[in-house]
Amino acid sequence: MGYVELDLNISDEAKSMHETVKKFAMEVMRPIGIELDKLADPADVIAKDSRLWDVFKTYRELGLHKAGVPKQFGGMAEDMDPKAGPLIAQEMGYGDAGLAVSLGVSAFPITFAAMSPEPELQQLVRDYCEDTKGEIIGCWAITEPDHGSDWIMSTIPDFDDPKCGPQVKAVLKGDEYILNGQKAAWVSNGTIATHAALHVSLDPSKGMQGTGLAVVPLDLPGITRGKPLDKIGQRPLNQGELFFEEVKLPKKYMIITDGALMSAVAKMILTNANGGMGLSFVGLAQAAYDEALKYSKERIQGGVPIFEHKNIKLQLFEMFIKVEAARGYVRRMSAYNSAMAPNGSSPHAIAAKVLSTRTAFEVAGEAIQIFGGNGLSKEYIIEKLFRDAKAAMIEDGENNALCLAGAEDLI
Ligand SMILES: Cc1cc2nc3c(=O)[nH]c(=O)nc-3n(C[C@H](O)[C@H](O)[C@H](O)COP(=O)(O)OP(=O)(O)OC[C@H]3O[C@@H](n4cnc5c(N)ncnc54)[C@H](O)[C@@H]3O)c2cc1C
Structure with missing residues (x-):
């Protein structure tokens, strides 16, 4: 970098x-x-x-x-x-x-x-x-076919409505929870994971606020997987559905059963995940900028490297400003949230995720423009960076849904 x-x-x-x-x-x-x-x-x-x-x-x-x-x-x-x-x-x-x-x-x-x-x-x-071989692989199974942003906004008071209730239900019977339902094809590592952090409904009458979280070994009888998801961006990231049919989970694997605690943990997850996304996608934005700068020195038009043309110079400097501003903010948020852990600021982490993924997408798009036709060619990495950045604007919470969740904390 x-x-x-x-x-x-x-x-x-x-x-x-x-x-x-x-x-x-x-x-x-x-x-x-x-x-x-x-x-x-x-x-x-x-x-x-x-x-x-x-x-x-x-x-x-x-x-x-x-x-x-x-x-x-x-x-x-x-x-x-x-x-x-x-x-x-x-x-x-x-x-x-x-x-x-x-x-x-x-x-x-x-x-x-x-x-x-x-x-x-x-x-x-x-x-x-x-484990140095990658034999234990985890996933975060939260999104369901009928509940994507509902989970992201689950801590907003309106989401205590039973009609927003999650699809995967856990019912306590003796010393076991019986799990039934389906997680969406969007679960990252879904078809390769050995263990899941699984969000479940424990009290359907409380909608998204009657939920809990379990650590689930994915070799339990009754668990099946979908096919690996085909998508336009982040294609090296495996994703796929998880199905639960009368799965018997020992009670001790249900880590969080209290709705109020779950709300606090959901916020903590949102804070940590968004903070991490913010940092990673500043990296992608930098990659797109670096590629554009390099290409501008190599590509000759008008008898000189295109970098010598003022429009390209200005465009590159605009991209440089965006990447530096995103990095500056995201790193500051990250230093604050790690010092305050586990009570980091959720709106600041969301702002970091939204800013950095938006920056990555804009900078990668501008880089394609600098590449001209070659920007669209699969011979160059820039179109991949653009697709990967687009996926990030939906990943771990679609950016607008995240902003709505973050805005609740500003009031
Ligand atoms: C690359 C990638 C990786 C992912 N990894 C994981 C993972 O590891 N685990 C996992 O469980 N999930 C994962 N996801 C899923 C991701 O969290 C969801 O896609 C995301 O939360 C959006 O949900 P959705 O796709 O169902 O969109 P929807 O919720 O259907 O939203 C569609 C549109 O409607 C808007 N909208 C929805 N509800 C409201 C509302 N109440 N008010 C206003 N507007 C609304 C949204 O803002 C959005 O624009 C991943 C997704 C991607 C793309």
């Missing part, structure tokens, strides 16, 4: 992690992401011999999956320089945004398992930390 780091107080430790991830992003994520993006059938992305698994293995061998996991389970959360996390997230978004999401969301159920006093769930966290 070719930007000037404006924070002059970054420790040697954070700089060294940044360098490691930069190498991983450019030597592993970028080339493999381009290769997976070109596969016509999304089933090939997750085939046994797919290079997707090299990405998972390298990430795990580098120990990056342990970044947010508490030390008592073999993680590095307490030891990591807080400035390293944002640099890592940015760089991974620069390498390949879809793969960055796949690797990041994989830790979702692990985060919740670490909150449980149950030995089996704590062992899962330890096993995840030790």
